Amino acid sequence: MRPANNHNRGKKMRRTLAAGVVALALSGCASIMSGGTQPVTIKSVPEGASVTVTNRAGEKVHNGTTPVTLTLNRGAGYFKSETYKVEVKKEGYEPRQLDIVSTVNGWYIGNILFGGVIGLLAVDPATGAMYSFPDSVNATLNVSEKTVAGSAQSLTIVSTESMTPEAMKNAREVVAPK
Numbered sequence: 001m002r003p004a005n006n007h008n009r010g011k012k013m014r015r016t017l018a019a020g021v022v023a024l025a026l027s028g029c030a031s032i033m034s035g036g037t038q039p040v041t042i043k044s045v046p047e048g049a050s051v052t053v054t055n056r057a058g059e060k061v062h063n064g065t066t067p068v069t070l071t072l073n074r075g076a077g078y079f080k081s082e083t084y085k086v087e088v089k090k091e092g093y094e095p096r097q098l099d100i101v102s103t104v105n106g107w108y109i110g111n112i113l114f115g116g117v118i119g120l121l122a123v124d125p126a127t128g129a130m131y132s133f134p135d136s137v138n139a140t141l142n143v144s145e146k147t148v149a150g151s152a153q154s155l156t157i158v159s160t161e162s163m164t165p166e167a168m169k170n171a172r173e174v175v176a177p178k
Helices: 004-025 029-033 106-113 117-127 145-149 165-170
Strands: 037-045 050-055 060-065 068-073 075-077 084-089 096-100 136-140
Touching: 037 050, 037 084, 050 068, 060 068, 084 136, 096 136
Parallel strands: 037 136
Antiparallel strands: 037 068, 050 060, 050 084, 084 096
C-alpha cells in the first residue's frame, strides 16, 4: 500500500506538466523568443546626419541624428508587418531615403515543428513577432553637386618663366589625361 503523500505528489506533478504543455501550446515560438519589438541601428556616413523615421501609416516614429538605435514594432496588425521609411539628411550632402522592410522570423517556423497551432495562427501574427528586421541600416551620403560647384578651388595657368623662385616652390604640375 502506498502512502497518500506520494499519490498526491504524483498528481500534483502531472498537473504541473499538463499546465506547462497547455502554456506552450497557447504561446507562439517567435513571441517567446523575439517579442513584438526589435532594436534597429541606423548609421550614416558621415555621422551626425539628421534622421527621420516614419511608419507604414506615415506617423513620425523618430527624429534625431545618426547613429541611433531605435526599438521598432515588428507588426502593424494581424498578419501585417510594419515597414518604415528612413530619411537621412546633412548639409552639403544629397538626402537619402531607405526602407526598413521585414522578413519572416525563423522562430515563427518553430510553431510548425513544436505543434504551436495557436502561436502559428493567432499569437505570433497578432503581436508581429512573426516578422524580423535587419539589425542595422546604413546610409552613405553623397556630396551635393551644389557644394562641389560652389567650392573655393580654382585653377590658374601661368608660364613658369614668369614665376618667382618662391612661387615655383608652391606650384603643382598638372598633366592632361591621355
